[in-house]
Amino acid sequence: MNYKQIVTAFFLVFSLLSCSKDDGNTPVPLNALATPFASTASNVTNTSFQANWVLVPGAESYLIDVSTDNSFSTFVTGYDALSNSGSTVAISGLSPAMAYYYRIRAKRGVEVSNNSNVITVKTTGVAAEDPTFLKVKANALANPFFVGVAVKAQQLNTGSAYDVVLKNEFSSITAEYEMKMDPISTGSGTYNWVAADKIVKYGNDNGINVHAHVLVWHNAVPNWLKDFSGTDAEFALEVKKYITAVVTHFAGKVKSWDVVNEAVDDNGNMRNTVFLTKMGPNYIKDCYQWARDAANAAGDTNLLLFYNDYATSTNINKQNKVFAIVDDLKASNLIDGLGFQMHNTYLSPAKTQMEADINRAVAKGLKIHVSELDIQVNQNNDITTFTNERKLAQKDKYKEIVKIYNALPAANKYALTVWGFKDNESWIPYSTDLNHPGNDWPLLYDNNFEIKSAHTGFLEGLD
Structure with a gap:
């Protein structure tokens, strides 16, 4: 190669090295403005943080975008291409306990670089809670549903804190215990209606829906029936007598009944209860038939009958057995809806698990009742x-569950019921049934009836 050829080759290589391609087609000069690198925020407070980035050679200034969504479809006021010449900027005027996103572009003259990586930062503190009443927002939906709460008869006194909150917030009530067999049935053919009547009358007098819970549950069998010495056939007749009497007594006063509760064990088999032992595997269907017959005989032909159980979203064997029971009942037109208790934790079940479980019931044309909702936050006793x-x-998690429910077809919505008012009155802390080792805060209100972030989450789920 002669000298002229060497010089020509040198300039050719130099020309190639002086160019790069940003998209495989358009040549970009080597000294084009580079994309900045955004780094982690610092000095995070309730209402501010410091955005940081690495300086770019040749940049004259930087444009900072801040948004409350990572797609930057909207911008925080004052932070849409905010110009700054340094490598940091203080972002202020924000809300506590909220996620924000920022990105950076470099600028030189009219030239602007691509957007940097996106940094997420959550401000500290506790967000101001939304005081909107739950039922007000739910009733304003295109497809509204009942917002319920579990109650005790002693709470339902005019002017009490429970009375005020209930009338403002909730459109449905469920008796936490006092409409179960044990407190009502005092002997064969004898009944104590006092507490149950008070709950039902309160709902009827105040235009509040009453979901009745529950006719048959293995943990609420009165001693006289538990120790019944007659034949199995006579035992079945006692159960029939009880169901008929109770459904007849409340005919036209309640909209729905949980007929059987928790009939499936955690192993996916029928739970070994006194009802299964004495009445056989068809006892569930018999109970539903007796409830339907009693309602029809009393002229209550619109009464809704539900089956209710827990942990079906995470326990597939149990879920399968529940739906086998449901299919059998539905084939005989004996069931209208399914209750998902949803005694959940802040970590579980996953959204996809809940959706799959509930949608399985939707596909069968059943009404859906999230029937005993509460969310543990200290299931492992790791916080004091x-x-x-x-x-x-x-x-x-509250927002996630309510959002799942709110997205259901109108025909499948019935009610979403929270299992109690205040944290210190919940059944969860120190529960031996749950093997819960310590304190917890699972409900929408604190010990002083102040709304919690969970209440705001419930409201946000209705958006």
Whole structure:
């Protein structure tokens, strides 16, 4: 190669090295403005943080975008291409306990670089809670549904805190215990209606829906029936007598009944109860038939009959057995809806598990009742106070569940019922049934009837 050829080759290589391609087609000069790299936020407070990035050679300034969504479809006021010449900027005027997103572009003259990577930062503190009443927002939906709460008769006194909150917030009630067999049935053919009547009358007098819970549950069998010495056939007649009497007594006063509760064990088999032992595997269907017959005989032809159980979203064997029972009842037109208790934790079940479980019932044309909702935040007893982190996690889980429910077809919606009012009155803390080792804060209100972040999460789920 001669000298002229060497020089020509040198300039050719130099020309190639002086160019690069940003998309495989358009040549970009080597000294084009580079894309900045955004780094983690610092100095995070309740209402501000410091955005940080790495300086780009040749940049004259930087444009900062801040948004409340990672797609940047909207911008925080004042932070849509905010210009800054340094490598940091203070972002202020924000809301506590909220997620924000920022990105950076470099600028030189009219030239602007691509957007940087996106940084997520959550402000500290506790967000101001939304005081909107739950039923008000639910009733304003295109496809509204009942918002319910579990109650005790002693709470339903005019002017009490329970009375005020219930009338403002809820459109449905469920007796936590006092409409079960044990408190009502005092002997063969004898009944104590006092507490149950008070609950039903309160609902009827105040235009509040009453979901009746429950006719048959293995943990609420009165001693006289548990120790029944007659034949199995006579035992079955006692159960029939009880169901007929109770459904007849409340005919036209309640909209729905849980007929059988928790008939499936955690192993996916029928639970070994006194009802199964004495009445055989068809006892569930018999109970539903007796309830339907009693309602029809009393002229209550619109009464809705539900089956109710827990942990079906995470326990597929149990879920399969529940739906086998449902299919059998539905084939005989003996069931209208399915109750999903939803005694959940802030970590479980996953959204996809709940959706799959509920949608399985929707596909069968059943009404859906999220019937005993509460969300544990201390199931492992790893906190001694209700931390801000757990408050926000619980809020997100409430929002997730309500959002799933709200998305259901109108024909499948019935009610979403929270299992109690205040944290300190929940059945969950120190529960031996749950093997819960310590305190917890599972409901929408704290011990002083102040709304929690969970309440705001419920409201956000209705958006």
